[in-house]
Amino acid sequence: MKDQTVQIQLNDVSTLPKNIEQNQNSKAENNQKCSKLTKILIVLGILIVLIAFILILLFVIIKINDDDEDDNRIDNRIPIIIDVDEGGDDMIAYIVANNSKKYNILGITTVSSYYYVEEVGKIWLRFLEYMNFDNKVYLGEDHPLVRKTNKLPFVHYYGFEMPNTTKKYETKGGVDFMYETIKNYKKKITIFSLGPLTNLGKLFQRDKTIINNIKEIIIMGGAKYGGNVQENLKAEYNIYNDAEAAEIVFNCGIQIKIIGEETKMDFDDDFYQKLLDINTRSSIFTYYAVKGTFETWNDNWVYDPITILYHLDNDVIVLKDYYTEVNTTSPDVNGTDYGTMYFFEPNENIKPNIKYTEELHLKKCYDDLVYYLKMY
Numbered sequence: 001m002k003d004q005t006v007q008i009q010l011n012d013v014s015t016l017p018k019n020i021e022q023n024q025n026s027k028a029e030n031n032q033k034c035s036k037l038t039k040i041l042i043v044l045g046i047l048i049v050l051i052a053f054i055l056i057l058l059f060v061i062i063k064i065n066d067d068d069e070d071d072n073r074i075d076n077r078i079p080i081i082i083d084v085d086e087g088g089d090d091m092i093a094y095i096v097a098n099n100s101k102k103y104n105i106l107g108i109t110t111v112s113s114y115y116y117v118e119e120v121g122k123i124w125l126r127f128l129e130y131m132n133f134d135n136k137v138y139l140g141e142d143h144p145l146v147r148k149t150n151k152l153p154f155v156h157y158y159g160f161e162m163p164n165t166t167k168k169y170e171t172k173g174g175v176d177f178m179y180e181t182i183k184n185y186k187k188k189i190t191i192f193s194l195g196p197l198t199n200l201g202k203l204f205q206r207d208k209t210i211i212n213n214i215k216e217i218i219i220m221g222g223a224k225y226g227g228n229v230q231e232n233l234k235a236e237y238n239i240y241n242d243a244e245a246a247e248i249v250f251n252c253g254i255q256i257k258i259i260g261e262e263t264k265m266d267f268d269d270d271f272y273q274k275l276l277d278i279n280t281r282s283s284i285f286t287y288y289a290v291k292g293t294f295e296t297w298n299d300n301w302v303y304d305p306i307t308i309l310y311h312l313d314n315d316v317i318v319l320k321d322y323y324t325e326v327n328t329t330s331p332d333v334n335g336t337d338y339g340t341m342y343f344f345e346p347n348e349n350i351k352p353n354i355k356y357t358e359e360l361h362l363k364k365c366y367d368d369l370v371y372y373l374k375m376y
Contacts, residue, residue, distance in 0.1 A: 003202035085195030089291030109174035129165035140174030144242035188215035201245025240339030321352035
């Protein structure tokens with residue numbers, strides 16, 4: 001019995017190497033499987049990272065393209081600055097520009113005429129509030145370049161009381177805004193000047209090279225055949241208010257386009273009724289603004305929208321080349337022609353510095369105004 005037990009134990013020991021070898025082979029196979037699984041997981045991880053990277057890259061590309069399309073839509077509009085006084089027809093001009101969707105209105109700069117620029121700025125903020133327009137207002141110059149002017153107490157003459165507003169005008173001055181915007185904007189800017197030319201005169205005094213960043217300047221002002229200023233019936237008010245600034249602007253190096261005092265619309269009863277029939281916010285404001293101007297100043301003429309209408313449709317007006325000089329003799333001198341524009345035909349020795357209204361297609365002007373007033 002003892003021998004058998006020993007034999008069995010010996011036999012058991014003899015099987016150990018085989019078991020060890022099998023275990024080692026099994027471990028090796030398991031290690032190989034683990035190694036393959038690890039490699040597969042690594043590859044899958046890399047693929048996931050690559051797919052995520054590609055998706056992020058596609059998102060960025062799509063976003064950039066969308067931004068470029070937005071920029072292109074903005075770039076397709078004409079960048080403009082509108083320089084204004086407190087006139088109701090200045091606001092009608094703004095309405096036309098806004099409703100046309102052709103302009104990127106970068107800002108509104110105010111200039112003093114009858115009232116201080118702060119009052120002008122406040123009424124423009126109330127106008128923007130009433131029309132639900134969103135834009136920034138920058139206060140320009142209170143007085144002409146070389147003289148002081150007396151201001152009138154503010155009179156609200158827009159035919160109805162526009163709402164109060166919490167909107168604030170910008171702390172940056174109008175001329176500073178003009179300079180920085182024109183200097184830094186990615187495209188050349190068009191300027192519409194609908195009041196006295198003080199802000200523009202100050203701009204060119206500051207830096208004459210700024211003209212390289214301006215596409216064109218279109219102003220409402222000037223008179224060739226007789227003006228509207230009591231002190232000098234040869235002069236138009238916007239030029240008369242700051243003749244020194246006008247002289248600077250007309251010789252800034254850009255040929256200025258001038259929609260003169262002779263270029264105007266006179267609303268009759270039929271047209272007033274048409275404005276009421278259109279019954280948009282724009283047409284109703286236009287109705288009251290012109291009616292209010294007439295009742296306050298006994299003046300039914302509408303000038304400023306024609307500057308925008310011309311720019312939108314050059315067939316509205318025919319312009320002619322002239323060289324002009326402005327009389328800057330002190331208005332304190334008796335009998336002065338201060339603010340009078342003198343017109344000269346260009347020749348080999350005289351180069352034109354302005355284009356001035358030669359002909360107005362009045363019916364087309366009315367039709368175009370109605371078209372834009374209907375839009376909003």
